Amino acid sequence: MKVVIVGGVAGGMSAATRLRRLSEDTEIVVLDKGPYVSFANCGLPYYLSGEISDRNDLIVESPEQLNQRFRIDVRPNTEVTDINPAKHQVTVNHDGSQDTLDYDKLILSPGSKAVIPEITGLSKANNVFTLRNIPDVDKIMNRLESHPATAAVIGAGSIGVEAVENLTNRGIKTTLIEAGDHVLPFLDFEMAGIVEKELAEHKVDVKLNTRVKQINNDQLTLSDDTVVSADIVILAVGVRPDTSLIQKVGIKTGDRGGIIVDDHYQTSEQDIYAVGDAILVKDLITNQLVSIPLASPANRQGRQVADVIMGINRRNKGGIGTAIVRTFDLGAAATGLNAKQLQSTGIDFMTVHTTNSSHAGYFPGGTPLSLKVMFDSKTGQLYGAQAVGKNSVDKRIDVLAVAIKSKMKITNLPEFELSYAPPFGSAKDPVNMIGYAGENLLEGLSENIQFDQVDEAVRNGDYLIDVRTPEELSRDGRLPNAVNIPLDSLRDHLNTIPKDKQIIVSCRSGQRSYIAERILKNDGFNVKNLDGAFLTYSAAY
Ligand code: FAD
Secondary structure (H helix, E strand, C coil): CEEEEECCCHHHHHHHHHHHHHCCCCEEEEECCCCCCCECHHHHHHHHHCCCCCHHHHECCCHHHHHHHHCCEEECCEEEEEEECCCCEEEEEECCEEEEEECCEEEECCCEEECCCCCECHHHCCCEECCCCHHHHHHHHHHHCCCCCEEEEECCCHHHHHHHHHHHHCCCEEEEECCCCCCCCCCCHHHHHHHHHHHHHCCCEEECCCCEEEEECCEEEECCCCEEECCEEEECCCEEECCHHHHHCCCCECHHHCECCCCCCECCCCCEEECHHHECEEECCCCCEECCCCHHHHHHHHHHHHHHHCCCCCCCCCECCEEEEEECCEEEEEEECCHHHHHHHCCCEEEEEEEEECCCCCCCCCCEEEEEEEEECCCCEEEEEEEEECCCHHHHHHHHHHHHHCCCEHHHHHHCCCCCCCCCCCCCCHHHHHHHHHHHHHCCCCCEECCCCHHHHHHCCCEEEECCCHHHHHHHCCCCCCEECCHHHHHHHHHHCCCCCEEEEECCCCHHHHHHHHHHHHCCCEEEEECCHHHHHHHHC
């Protein structure tokens, strides 16, 4: 059997090596239009600052190594320009000369390409770069050798934020321009607010709700008509499946050109399979077909399609999308659906925010870890989670990702027995804690109100009590229109609190205000806890 693979990086090379491990007598040919295969796309931003200092470290394996160990015929600089499903043949262009290649099975893993927005002057600008592969990074490094003083990054998704971090770490004054109202669209507004503060602390100029209208050499004119100087510009406004050829030959595609595959990665054409960024997968919460352009799914799918071709009954079970990004000292991560996505499904869900220490409060070095979890208002099924903090964000989001993908409920989280010793976590891990808080909501012991609802509620007559100490208020700031009654004197002030009003309680993180909520509820008051309290409110505004 001869298997031809289009694309020699995450999905394609995972398929090729798994095929070889399963079969010694299959002929495996990997074609890639680029000069490198098996390179570390995810490492590229870190080469810009020198954090990854050796360019060779970006190349995981060379064609020679792949041939020696796996007997894979790897052909870089070879672009597939046509596919003939009837003849089981592809046309390739290598260094300007055309050839055809027969296949028994064809695997497509062409990945995604950078979206290029409409900006006047963009096509003429010679200081604007995308960041997708090693040739891109070589061009950027070449430009960086002229020691630019200023940079602009257009687009605040993961790649944009990573580019900002690494350009800044190189000593370049960087502006981040984002059309949406927050950075890192996989996060919700208030969680992204924590990241925006970190960017500001590192002197990154973040411009939200802003588009670039025009590029004229090193001058960028923005939608509000201000002008930003940038000696180098990185364009990172998103990606879309790189499937124009696939669409041209009639293989069925869907949203944004993503290839439609069945449970076994088979496309609409017999013996043609597809994996990676280029395909649509079933979102396990909404059952909709979506694009999840991330490395872990691409690697898994590559391995699974090899199994399918070798007769192992492996199924594409769909995904939830789990992502993490570092921004200077902060990690920010999300899994499942965010609030915006959940709202668009019409699902009735509850939200809970907590901020706990990343490990036991009495042990030195703990840092705040903010978590957000969303779950079904009736069943408690988990739908989405986000985590932002300096330490152990990955541990918490990964635990929550497993819980969501396993269709667990908020009530399962308190049951998790997670590793604990003081340097690593807490006897009540932040994941347990958010589970307790969510369980209280689901079981009616607590009710909450969100950061973006509280101002209007107070305007409409609700009575807001902040139970922090006066010292905390003067040190950290106040909530607008809140009456200050410290928690420890709350029982002494019950007669000053109106019984006929909706009471909202807040503190720093929501933990003390939950105690206040219980005291007041037990005394007959109608009370809601400001979810995430002052920390979440002040991260947002
Ligand atoms: P790719 O790995 O992109 O490989 C596709 C290959 O197909 C390319 O080499 C391309 O040249 C080739 N090709 C396309 N068309 C043809 C053709 N017609 N003929 C021949 N060859 C063709 N994901 C994460 O999960 N975490 C991260 O931290 C992360 N960081 C990233 C940082 C950067 C800068 C980039 C660019 C991506 C990052 N990703 C990250 C995304 C991740 O790299 C991709 O999801 C993953 O590589 C997709 O695998 P793939 O096989 O579908 O496509």
